[in-house]
Amino acid sequence: MNRRGFLSSVAAGWLVHTAAPGRAPLAGEIVGAAHGAGHLLRGGAPRASPSGPAERADVVIVGGGVSGLSAAWRLAGAGLDLRVLELEPRPGGTSAWGEDGVVPYPWGAHYLAAPNVEARATLRLLEQMGVVTGWDAAGRPTFDPRRLCHAPGERLFYEGAWHAGLAPVDALPADALEELERFHALEEELTELRGSDGRAAFQIPLDRSSRDPELLALDRMSMAAWLDREGYRTPFLRWYARYAMLDDFGGELEEISAWAGLHYFAGRKARTPELAGSRYLIWPEGNGRLVKALLERAAPRVSLGALVTSVRPQPGGRVEVDYVDVQRGEARRVEARAAILAAPAFVVRRIFAGGAAGELPARVASAWLVANLHVERPLDPNHAWDSVLYGAEGLGYVDARHQLTDLAAGATQRSRLEAPRQRTVLTYYRAYGGPDVAGARAALLGAPWASLAEGVLRDLAPAHPHLRDDVGRMDVMIWGHAMPRPRPGFLGPRPFEPVCALDERVAWAHVDQPGMALFEEAHASGVRAAETIAAALGLAIGESWL
Numbered sequence: 001m002n003r004r005g006f007l008s009s010v011a012a013g014w015l016v017h018t019a020a021p022g023r024a025p026l027a028g029e030i031v032g033a034a035h036g037a038g039h040l041l042r043g044g045a046p047r048a049s050p051s052g053p054a055e056r057a058d059v060v061i062v063g064g065g066v067s068g069l070s071a072a073w074r075l076a077g078a079g080l081d082l083r084v085l086e087l088e089p090r091p092g093g094t095s096a097w098g099e100d101g102v103v104p105y106p107w108g109a110h111y112l113a114a115p116n117v118e119a120r121a122t123l124r125l126l127e128q129m130g131v132v133t134g135w136d137a138a139g140r141p142t143f144d145p146r147r148l149c150h151a152p153g154e155r156l157f158y159e160g161a162w163h164a165g166l167a168p169v170d171a172l173p174a175d176a177l178e179e180l181e182r183f184h185a186l187e188e189e190l191t192e193l194r195g196s197d198g199r200a201a202f203q204i205p206l207d208r209s210s211r212d213p214e215l216l217a218l219d220r221m222s223m224a225a226w227l228d229r230e231g232y233r234t235p236f237l238r239w240y241a242r243y244a245m246l247d248d249f250g251g252e253l254e255e256i257s258a259w260a261g262l263h264y265f266a267g268r269k270a271r272t273p274e275l276a277g278s279r280y281l282i283w284p285e286g287n288g289r290l291v292k293a294l295l296e297r298a299a300p301r302v303s304l305g306a307l308v309t310s311v312r313p314q315p316g317g318r319v320e321v322d323y324v325d326v327q328r329g330e331a332r333r334v335e336a337r338a339a340i341l342a343a344p345a346f347v348v349r350r351i352f353a354g355g356a357a358g359e360l361p362a363r364v365a366s367a368w369l370v371a372n373l374h375v376e377r378p379l380d381p382n383h384a385w386d387s388v389l390y391g392a393e394g395l396g397y398v399d400a401r402h403q404l405t406d407l408a409a410g411a412t413q414r415s416r417l418e419a420p421r422q423r424t425v426l427t428y429y430r431a432y433g434g435p436d437v438a439g440a441r442a443a444l445l446g447a448p449w450a451s452l453a454e455g456v457l458r459d460l461a462p463a464h465p466h467l468r469d470d471v472g473r474m475d476v477m478i479w480g481h482a483m484p485r486p487r488p489g490f491l492g493p494r495p496f497e498p499v500c501a502l503d504e505r506v507a508w509a510h511v512d513q514p515g516m517a518l519f520e521e522a523h524a525s526g527v528r529a530a531e532t533i534a535a536a537l538g539l540a541i542g543e544s545w546l
Contacts, residue, residue: 065093068342070526097288106286250366
């Protein structure tokens with residue numbers, strides 16, 4: 001360790017262990033993900049003879065994230081024995097959540113924007129949950145207002161003060177304001193734009209988007225290059241666009257396809273009067289609430305801590321799935337009628353050979369750090385759901401308690417804002433979006449908790465200089481492969497034609513298919529794989545939900 005590293009370590013230890021007189025040192029740890037077990041697959045899946053007789057299932061689903069659980073949800077009414085094998089100690093993937101605080105909180109994805117009407121499967125789930133309460137005369141969904149983010153929704157710490165929203169229009173210089181207004185006007189134009197084939201230029205699900213060659217050409221340049229070409233140069237506009245790219249894709253402007261970047265701003269079409277205040281559906285545990293809904297409705301048998309090492313089709317219409325029970329160190333086998341591999345492409349290539357596995361896309365995955373700060377005292381009286389700091393290394397934090405107002409009991413928005421803030425959990429996010437993804441991942445995995453915790457406190461210090469005195473515990477999650485990064489060219493030679501069937505009775509489901517980690521895409525990929533397997537098994541499950 002050099003002198004700078006030594007001093008940084010000393011500073012980290014001082015900061016996280018020092019507090020105001022009478023307060024205990026900050027507690028915390030690094031939790032998940034299961035990198036050590038997952039890395040056993042590198043260099044080839046480990047081989048071991050299964051102990052005991054083979055287990056049985058109709059369909060084995062490898063991966064208990066949104067895609068895998070969505071597949072189980074789609075097959076739930078078919079009378080099948082569904083088995084989910086998940087490596088992590090909790091289901092949900094990057095939509096996992098925690099419940100050991102004063103309020104549930106997210107460990108990853110923390111909201112769902114109101115889906116487009118084209119996202120049929122997601123709207124079906126929301127309708128089952130009671131979040132979609134009906135449909136208006138134009139065929140658009142109406143939402144339970146208690147699930148839409150209550151005001152104040154977003155705020156930005158800019159030039160030493162908090163401002164409502166992410167654009168401090170009253171504080172921006174004239175040139176930045178002009179660029180921002182021009183960008184917003186273009187955003188509206190692109191949202192309504194249709195390609196030469198009559199399709200929406202940018203749509204969710206992605207496969208409903210236009211195939212217009214002029215639009216697809218945007219995938220051959222980066223978002224940074226597009227901003228340069230269009231004359232967007234002020235520091236604020238560049239920060240605004242960079243924040244968006246890191247927030248949804250985990251990449252810097254230079255790392256993200258211009259098509260993907262513009263899709264971020266123009267892909268959402270849900271525009272109704274009730275969504276004028278907010279179009280975000282949020283829960284204390286974030287998208288963990290959606291995972292819970294999938295689990296409740298699918299009710300599969302879920303095995304946690306299960307490292308799948310091999311998936312092999314066998315004669316006679318069987319599929320063998322070998323896995324290791326990580327906690328017990330035992331090799332096991334499941335014999336099934338079919339399998340759905342709800343895992344990233346690089347994992348699937350290591351556990352499944354043959355079939356269409358060679359056609360899987362090559363994706364680069366972004367690394368993320370998520371920290372949950374268990375706050376014991378109020379931070380400030382105007383605390384919003386999402387708080388962002390201009391120029392910070394991270395993306396800010398969300399307040400897990402924000403949505404717990406009991407509107408039905410008569411609590412008004414005004415009384416909620418005036419009431420003293422209670423203990424809560426703040427979820428902090430940071431994406432490592434540079435080109436050296438392997439280096440960023442290795443640095444994160446090698447960093448001690450004290451160093452990571454100190455980095456979080458330091459990043460938030462401009463807005464909260466005394467935050468250390470308000471936090472009792474800070475736990476940190478490292479997502480080494482959090483999401484696919486849609487680099488220039490990510491659409492590939494055949495845009496919007498996802499690989500699904502890998503073999504006669506093996507299907508693939510993951511957001512690596514479209515290359516963008518949106519809930520609707522993860523959900524749709526799981527439903528698509530389930531319907532592919534149902535057809536292979538000759539099951540009558542009705543018309544497609546996509």
